[in-house]
Amino acid sequence: MTASPIAAKPAGTAPRGLGATRRRDRWWIAPGVQGVLFTILATYLFFSGIVWTPLFGTAYEVDGYLSPLFSPLIAPGWLPSIISPGMLILWIPLGFRATCYYYRKAYYRFYFADPPGCAVGEPSVHRRYAMETRFPFILQNIHRYFLYLAFIPLFFLWVDTFGSLLPNGQLRLGLGSAIFLVNVVLLTGFSLSCNSLRHIVGGHLDCFSCSRANRTRYSAWRRLSGLNQRHMVYAWASLVSIVVADLYIHLLGLGVLSDPQILF
Numbered sequence: 173m174t175a176s177p178i179a180a181k182p183a184g185t186a187p188r189g190l191g192a193t194r195r196r197d198r199w200w201i202a203p204g205v206q207g208v209l210f211t212i213l214a215t216y217l218f219f220s221g222i223v224w225t226p227l228f229g230t231a232y233e234v235d236g237y238l239s240p241l242f243s244p245l246i247a248p249g250w251l252p253s254i255i256s257p258g259m260l261i262l263w264i265p266l267g268f269r270a271t272c273y274y275y276r277k278a279y280y281r282f283y284f285a286d287p288p289g290c291a292v293g294e295p296s297v298h299r300r301y302a303m304e305t306r307f308p309f310i311l312q313n314i315h316r317y318f319l320y321l322a323f324i325p326l327f328f329l330w331v332d333t334f335g336s337l338l339p340n341g342q343l344r345l346g347l348g349s350a351i352f353l354v355n356v357v358l359l360t361g362f363s364l365s366c367n368s369l370r371h372i373v374g375g376h377l378d379c380f381s382c383s384r385a386n387r388t389r390y391s392a393w394r395r396l397s398g399l400n401q402r403h404m405v406y407a408w409a410s411l412v413s414i415v416v417a418d419l420y421i422h423l424l425g426l427g428v429l430s431d432p433q434i435l436f
């Protein structure tokens with residue numbers, strides 16, 4: 173059986189040719205800045221979560237603060253030392269972000285120029301590109317399942333945040349706990365503002381007012397829709413906050429910083 177040929181993309185209204193456009197604004201600034209920032213943050217997270225611990229024995233838990241890249245901590249005795257415990261959990265947030273509708277728009281622009289921007293021409297190589305109808309990009313459609321899974325590490329991050337307030341049964345207000353709290357709030361905002369969640373809650377309904385259950389769903393859908401308008405903000409802010417929280421723990425472990433704290 174032969175695969176059906178890939179149809180050409182509709183021509184669209186942008187001029188033909190990479191970067192060709194009638195736009196007069198600096199459309200390239202946003203994808204350019206986002207591409208650089210995303211590459212730096214993602215590279216840091218890759219090395220910190222997967223490479224550094226096996227190679228250098230880098231600490232991921234210091235003074236009652238567990239790095240969010242390693243939570244929930246899964247480090248069974250049989251795990252070879254060459255494998256970072258972060259690998260056992262990071263595939264969930266990685267898959268969640270990689271398939272996120274917003275991130276897809278962003279990295280299709282700054283990595284694939286597909287297209288580079290609204291009303292901006294793209295490379296001719298995309299004219300016979302199957303988009304998200306074939307492997308590998310058809311896998312983007314499992315985003316909703318990554319959403320379900322993403323609530324598992326999110327739950328444990330809340331547990332870690334409260335746990336960092338009581339590391340030895342004594343109340344401690346430390347800068348690390350404040351950083352954890354900001355991080356987990358932003359991550360919660362990112363998850364709750366997800367387009368898929370909004371659809372799960374309010375989709376497949378013909379009538380919002382026909383039953384109490386439907387009215388409840390409508391109310392929740394409106395709240396999630398409000399959050400959804402800021403999904404891009406949550407996406408970037410939470411990506412930065414994860415890096416800050418993890419970096420803070422590394423700096424504590426290296427003795428570069430000490431955690432300002434009040435004990436009660």
Ligand code: FES
Binds near residue numbers: 274275
């Ligand atoms: Fe971005 Fe679901 S659409 S996390």
